[in-house]
Structure formats: C-alpha cells, structure tokens
Amino acid sequence: MKVVIIEDEAPAAARLRKMLMATSYGIEVDEVLDSLARAKAWLQTNPLPDLIFMDIELSDGLSLELVREVRVACPVVFVTAYDEYWQEAFEYNNIDYLLKPVKAERLEAALRKFSEMKAYFMSRYLQLLANRGHKEKFLVRRGTEFVSIRTEEIAYFQASHKLVCLVRRDGSKFILDRSLAEVEKEVDPATFYRLNRKYLVNTIAIRKVSALPKSKLLVELEPAIKEELIVSSENSAGFKKWWGK
Template sequence: MQVLIIEDEKPAVEKLQKALQAADPAIQVVDVVDSVHQAVDWLTANNAPSLIFMDIELSDGLSFKIFEQVNINCPVIFVTAYDEYWQEAFEHNSIDYLLKPIKQVKLEAALRKYDKLKQHFSASYQNLANWQQKTGDNGYKKRFLVKRGSDFISIKTDDIAYFYATHKLVCMVDHKGQKFILDQSLSDIETQLDATVFYRVNRKYLVNMSAIKRIKTYPKSKLLIELEPALQEEIVISQENVTAFKEWMGQ
C-alpha cells in the first residue's frame, strides 16, 4: 500500500508514520506534503497513491481546496483535531475521519475498512471490465480496461499503437508510449480487433497501421518496419508474410 500524507505539523507526521508502520510494516509512505499548493502540485505530477491521509487545516487553507483544483481518484482518511468538518469530509472521497491524537486501534480499524473496500471493488473488477470493454457496432472492441497502480484506466482502441508478447506477458503500448500489461494472449486480442486496422506482423507483434512510421527492404526479400513509439529491437516481416502485409497496407 502506497500512502501519501498531507500534514503541516511535523510531530503529527512522525506519529502517523510510526503508527502506520506498527499497523502494517508493508505500508510505504511515498511522500509528505504540508500545504494545499504542494498537494495540488504532487497529485498533478504523480500517479494516485493507494490511500491519502489528509489533515484538514493546513498552512495555506483547508485541504478541501485541493479537491477543487485536482481530481483525486483514491480514498482519503482525514486526520484532524477538529470534529466540525466530518460532514464535509465525507463529501470528498473520505472513508474515515480520525481525530487527533490518533488512537492506534482507530487507525487500524480505518485501514481494515480500506482493505474491505479494496477487496469489494477488486471482486467487482470483472463486471466493470465487461461493461467498459463492450464491443462497438462493428463487433470489435472499442476499449481496453487496464490497471495502473491502484487505478483502472479505460484506453480507447484507437489510441493503441501496438501489442507485443514478452516473457509470457502481453504488453499494450499507446501512442504516447505508455505501457500496460494485459492478462490476455496476443492471439485472443487479435480476434477482438478490426483486421483492417491491426495486423499480426509476426509472432510477437500486433500493430496498429497508424503506428507504422517506415517500411524498408530487408535481406532475403523480407521487410523491416519502424514503429512510433520507437522500439529498440528490429521488427522483421518474413518473406512468407510480405505479400499479405503489402495487401493489408494497400487496402
């Protein structure tokens, strides 16, 4: 579990870190920020953590202002010395509201609540995937639901540059160069895609025509293709596959 702490009192940060380690040594505090401004900058520049522990009264205002400036996609446990904000807290991703000084038993109960919620939504993942990955009117997949950290991201098929198999894994790369791991085989993915758009150039690569940057001749009547985003290895079209590949490119 990766945790971000938003707190402007150093003693409170140290106590919370010790309490988290006592609750679960596997918890990793990825960073500590102490203001609304710093929190907005951090959340804008980084992937969402698993969980945020957030004080409410910070040096430059109430932490609720953070939600007005950045989209927070992870649960939040508010930690504060004041009890008057609890109702507003539960309008902002809150799964618990802990009063200072934090009691260890309360903290561990909040962490158990987080685990239960995580298990529930993980169990519901397949239903979410089935909903998100509905095929389009032409019968081909419109989107792929992928996981990045603790988040799920829906990627449009049009935004995918290519798929490739490596070390018993299948990876998907979008046009921005972002890489995601899928739990399907390359052959299964191929059957879900429009063959006029995606082509299995060899056993390892399934590419979107729009990702092909250059095609060059290669010894023994083969072809060499360059993709964008670029790869370190060469992608060669076998002599047996050249004719079919040319027909696909010239359709």
C-alpha cells in the same frame, strides 16, 4: 499499499508515519507534504497513491479546497483536531475521519475498512472480466409476449425431440430457437456444465450427486426431472473438477 501524508505539523506527520509503518498492511509512505501548494503540485505530477491521509487545516488553507480543485480520485482519510468538517469531508472520497491525537485502534479500523472495500471492488471487477463475452440474459417467447430471463434465473437447459427448453429455477419452461451446442458456447462455463447430450445445467440447480458403479454419477436437479440423469464414466472426472471449483 502506497500512502501519502498531507500534514503541516512535523511531529504529527512523523507519529502518523510511524503508526502506519507498524501496521500489518505493508504500507509504504511515498511522500509527506506539508502545505496545500506542495500537495497540489505533487498530485498534479505524480501517480495517485492507494490512500491519502490528509490534515484538514494546513498553514496555507483547508485541504478540502485542494480536494475540490484537484479532484482527488483516490480514497482519503481526513485527520484533524476539529470535528466540524466531518459532514463536508464525506462529500468526497472519504474512507474515515480521524480526530487527533490518532488512536491506534481507530487507525487500524480505517485501514481495515479501506482494505475490505478494495477487496470487494476488485472481486466485482474480476467477476465482470470473467463474465465478459458470456450471455447475461436470454430472450424467450411466452405466447405472444417476449420475456427476458437472466442467466442466474436459469436452472438448466434441456434438449428433447430436437427442441431445447430453458428451465427457470421456479420450474417454468420456455422453448429456445437454438441448439444445445449453441447455448453451451454462449453461457459462462464456470457456471454451466454440459452433463450429457441432453442437459446443460447451472451449478445452483445441482441438488445431489451420488456415485454409481463403473465411476458413473447420478445427478439430482432442482427443479426435479422425471428421468435419471447419468454422467458417464468418461465425463465424471471433468464434472467433479468443475463442480468442486
């Protein structure tokens, strides 16, 4: 984790740096800047760090002016001896507001909060990438109306008598105007699996899986179906690998 410290008191900057380096977050302090002028010049000519620790009252002004002017896009932890600025500080990318002298447990809490937020947004970003190109909803017809159904509402797709039905998790059914093979290409393979020639199922719809002779599998769905849903011995290994992800 790359960090920049903006602090005009050398002892306070050295203490904060030492505390940061002693944590378990693998922190590298890229720069210690002791004025608004130096901080502004540095931020305008260097890549932003992961996190900035910023004193509010510096020798040449308030660092809140810097945040307003430069539009600092990365998260900031404000460090100050004064508590009157905390409301304004939270108008910006403020992760936490630490009062001097900074206590180790408060610093640890701020770093933990930042790490948890970073992990959350990264997971959301990766999820969006994974879902890119896959259909997020299906437009189906109900009488004279059209209904938009999101893929997470779908339990499974069922092919029967040359028709394909979309079955929602509440049990309602809708006829689609495409083949099961076409639907299979449109949905996320991490979420939907083609069990056999008749069923393409969402992992959330699988209620129970039982072993049968000759390596076959019996799959029970929710909503339930009247027939036995058998995964052949040829497909059972692939299904178990997918389901166990």
